[in-house]
Amino acid sequence: MNSNVTSIKLVLLGEAAVGKSSIVLRFVSNDFAENKEPTIGAAFLTQRVNMADHTIKFEIWDTAGQERFASLAPMYYRNAQAALVVYDVTKPQSFIKARHWVKELHEQASKGIIIALVGNKMDLLESEEDRKVAREEAEKLSEEKNLLFFETSAKSGDNVNEVFLAIGEKIPLKKNDGSNNDGLRTTEDGRIDLNRSDDVANSSGCAC
């Protein structure tokens, strides 16, 4: 059991149909990851990635369509340590929207959030004419806003793993300082694990 697991909340943002979900599906069902089986509750997708000396557990939140009418809840951004802002390299409009999401993330999300700008659907580029968002333009935005930048194809899988590995490398390791720990049944980050009830019943000292 690798005891060095860091959980990371990662949120997805981007215009409809740019391939947000496809990128994640490609990532969670890929060979390079520890568990082939993606798992989902009603909550989020999770995927573990083994880094050099520790494991990162991505908790990937999809917008579930709540962004369509500007109705993403504050809960979505809360404590997100990483975000993928996805656009479609063949759709200029989706890049404009990506700029908007980067701005939104800087306003709403936690300060240290790691943002990866992802130009997807590279497989559609049969010739350079098909490309409608210049690589240079995206690189410029990434430099200005301090973003990671990748061009991917969720369809072929090109560069998808690299996005998550790069995020994993930038994530500061969790400190094992035992703070937040009051002896309660808590998960690794100090909250009470509601999946478990307590077996400390004998502490009541009476068997009546």
Added chain:
Amino acid sequence: MLNSERRPSMAERRPSFFSPGPDGSLQSTSLLVPHLAGIEDPLPETTPEQVDVVIAGTGLIESILSAALAWQGSTVLHIDSNNYYGDTWATMTIDQLKNWTTLVNDKSSETRFYKDAKLYVSGLVSQGKFKSKNFGIDLSPKILFAQSDLLSVLIKSRVHQYLEFQSLSNFHTFENDNFERLTNSKQEIFTNQTLPLMTKRNLMRFIKFVFEWEKNTEVWEPYADQPLASFLVDKFKLEKPQVFELIFSIGMCRNLNTRTPEGLARIRRFLTSFDVYGPFPVLYSKYGGPGELSQGFCRSAAVAGATYKLNHKLVSYDPNSQTAVFEDGSRVRVTEKIVASPTQHPPNSGNIPPQKYEVHRLTCVVEKDCLQWFSEGENAAMVVFPPDSLKTGNTETVQVAILGSGAEVCEPGTSIWYFSTTQEGPRGDLDLDAALEAMIASILRESSEIPDDDELVQINPDGVSLVNSVKLGKSFKELVSKEQINFIMKLYYTQYTSTPPFDVVTPNLFDLNKSDKYMPGASDNGILYTSLPSGEVSYDEAITAAKLLYEKIVGSDDDFFDLDFENDEPDSKNNNKTMGNYDESAIADDDDDDDDIRMMDAEPVEFAGEMEI
């Protein structure tokens, strides 16, 4: 149940959601949620033209309902006229509260749900010492019992994975001008040296009884219509301090009229919740209470396919064409039902249920961390002022929830005090003020060892309370000049609700919209109105109400959150465990079926022994 014969649910009419059983029957199987549900093809950019259910208002009851319906297979359009989630259950920043207060006090709008909102915000907020967005203030603060319907639904729906919970174990009762910490476990009763042996014995006898009170009808039935206090005194020879503790701190009742069965149920609620997750009966969510839970259920509904649109106002509904019209001119056909929170009613509505119960609230953000009120490692406490404990001679209790910055609802060095009472009329506010005064006096006394004297504390008109230095004598003068309580924010308001503070939600609450009662010309004929949050301190009403509404729409509540998620996370074996499996035996008996300790895998457990309280 209303319908003798259950009609097929909307999910059942959508066979793709189900795998039929061997006999072709779908009735008995619970909904199996496939892998990757919710990650589907891109959704359209326009709202649907036709849905099964429209829900207006994103308060907790509506949000639970929305998630239940969406997972059951209904198409749901869930809207809110506000630009935030939560409606009357919202968690707000200070700036949002300013807007809310303005709206509530707007004379031109008909505000029959709130009255007399008075907001004071310290200049320190506009000057930037405190940031509005670092505060999450609940309009209807609630606490979550570890053994409750809502908690099982949170787990079953996995909405709990969106939330973080912390424990609350400190319950203080104000008695004889002093705060007593509650003796709330059997262990504490045994080790409490101050209780006479006879009292201990009676108390234990009662506790043993209350776990199974419903079965022992012969004991309590003669008292079914009498106040719980008479029952406790007559039958168990308990004395006033224990009676008050049981009724007001453990039972969290609002007054001495609480009848025996209801009171017993409330006491058992507390005791069975104890030791379910640890040595505490109550939890609350970080970053805010009902507002957070509402967002969680809405997200869950969205994952199941519900469409969300904030800033979207219902203008009218026509029950004949089953068409809802919205402010932006869009419209939707409703095949099943349209549901709305009373606050989201269309203009010219005629069917809003009367909101006859009053709750007075006072919410303060103070520049004090209040750590002395919390148990070690915790960030919240409850304080109860029982009847006649305040200088106003209050007849209803004042309940106070204190939340510290560790709950991530306020900045470090500050805390939020939520006062509430069901005392109606102007006396309500007087009781709240008296409770505030007693709290301040106690805080100042503890932090500076000032002699006990009510008149030491005065509250200036600007909301700053000062200790009266003249009364303190010379020796304390220096101390006193430093000691004062600064209010960062202070908000009074009265809210109205159709749900009584301590009764269960009754089904007929949602019967007011019978077609024979349609108001000619009203814009809301055919709309099913939900209920607004009551004065009850717990979340207990929310699931009851959501379930009743669900039954009204689907025809039965059999498949309310009847889902079973495929493939649990590989590292947790007990995901499907629901709280329903735990009864009082969890408290009384050794329960050793939980040997693997998940947290141990992740990180070594240490006890934080260094914390100063």
